Amino acid sequence: MSEFSHLDNTGKATMVDVSEKTITRRSATARSMVYLPNEVLKQLTNGDLQTKKGSVFQIAIIAGIMAAKKTGDLIPLCHPLGLDNCKIDIQLNDDQEVVIDCTATITAKTGVEMEALVGASIAALTIYDMCKALSHDIVIKETKLIEKTGGKRDFKRA
Structure with missing residues (x-):
């Protein structure tokens, strides 16, 4: 009926059966972009924003890693996974946007x-x-997804 992987042949929602798939090393990198207005950027020192609660970027890194580990709890049909690694890098680009890469x-x-x-x-x-x-x-x-490797096919955004 459908080529969507999370629908069975009758159109009902289903978790993808991965029991017959091959174990391979898999990796994915996603990017989020955040525009910060000048009143926020003025608070930037040494490449980070410091608040009474702590370093904004360091806390964001911890939050992102914690969330990645909980993806199976957040997205209904995702498999719960024990990640081998999760790395988040936060930089400012030339347009003064925050670039967050999660691998x-x-x-x-x-x-x-x-x-x-x-x-x-x-x-x-x-x-x-x-x-x-x-x-x-x-x-x-x-x-957006930037790149993925492993599985049926690799992907890399131009």
Whole structure:
């Protein structure tokens, strides 16, 4: 009926059966972009924002890693996975936007795209939460898959 992997042949929601898949090393990198207005950027020192609660970027990294580990609890049909690694990198680009890259890796029968996307997204939301007292003009512009390896096919965004 459908080529969607999470629908059975009658159109009902289903978890993908990975029991026959091959175990391979799988990796995925996702990126979230956050626009920070000048009133927030003025608080930037040494490449981070310091608040009474602590370092904004360091707390966002921890939040993103914690979220990636909980993806199976957040996305209904995702398999619960024990990640081999999750790394989040936060930088400012030349347009004064925060670039959050989350890379998740595992050796398993299923990929980690959703874990990378959730990690990047929650890191972005954490930055918003910690900076909203300075401005509500913060914009989480996009979250997208950058690259994935392992499984049926690799993917790399141009």
